[in-house]
Amino acid sequence: METPVEEVGADLDEFYASERPRILVVEDDQDTAFLLKQILRHAGFDVLSASNGKEALNKVNLSFPDLIVLDLMMPEMDGWETVERLREVSNIPIIVVTALTNKDNVVTCLQKGVDDYMTKPFYKAEVVARVNAVLRRSKSNREGNRFVFPQIGLAIDTQTREVRLRNTRIQLTGKEFGVLLMLAKHAPEIVHYQKIAQGVWGRDFPQARQRIKYLVYLLRQKFEEVDPTFAERIINIDRLGYKLNTGEESASF
Structure with missing residues (x-):
């Protein structure tokens, strides 16, 4: 009887530490998905894929892509x-790549918040050029929406709600992000409980202080997994x- 071969797990810290833009390809046709991934990989992007919208939403929450290439006609x-669904929670740039050529489809996509629209068959150079163009526009649009603290390795994007500590992405709940953002906006000043409550819930209330303390506790736990000294920062x-x-003034850009 053959001894089963143990599978070696992936080091996700190495994957998520990459500085390369990350592209999510959402396409149910395996051949097309493979082709798009190969084009994007050879252009220097990190890529992952999903075969339908439900899978795409899960991967967005887990992998925080910088851009999504999306087919329209998919199952489920x-x-x-x-x-x-994406536009309810995120402003991640989206490029639609579809066989539908009707101009009304183009208009509808743009009205729904799509950043660009390509029809099949597509050309390698066009895919890469459009992805780069949308990424450049996205970066330009986000200027002024980031708080960066180089000495402690913390970066907060208010538009995408992305948080990085020492180049590692930290996934926060909406309320956790709200507390962190209030502290970042006013750093290094003291932010009073009442002001935090107003910023996070839109009002002050009797239980706010205890809820803020608990959210800070959760923030410290998450950040300490990356940097054990981070508890001293809040x-x-x-x-x-x-x-x-x-340790310095924040840099907003």
Whole structure:
């Protein structure tokens, strides 16, 4: 009897630490998906794929792609619904690549928030050029929406809600992100409990202080997995609130 071969797990820290733009290809046709992935890989992008909208939404939440290449005609959840669902939670750039050539489809896609539209068959050079163009526009549109603290390796994108610590992406809930953003916006000043509550919930209320303390506890736990010293950066000021100790002024760009 042959001894089963153990599969070696992937080092996801290495994968997620990449500085290359990450592209998610959403396409149910395997041959087309393979071709798009090969084109993008050879152009220097990191790529992953999904065969339908449901799978795409899961991968967006897990892998934080910089751009999505999306087919419209797919099983389970088609491209139209996928775009609507994505735009409810994210501004990730989307390029539609489809066999549908009707101009009305183009207009509808743009109205739903798609950034560009390509028809099949496509050409390698055109795919790469359009991806690069959309990424450039996206980067330009995000200027002024980021807080970067180089001395502690923290970067916060207010548009995509992406948070990185020492080049590692940290996945936060909406309320956790809200607390962190309030501290980042006002760093290195003290942010009073009332101001945090107003920023996160839109109002102050009796239980706000305890909820803020719990959210800070969760933030520290998540960040300490990457940097064990990060707990010292979110400082509690007794009876007043919190401040983010960055060792320098924030740089917004």
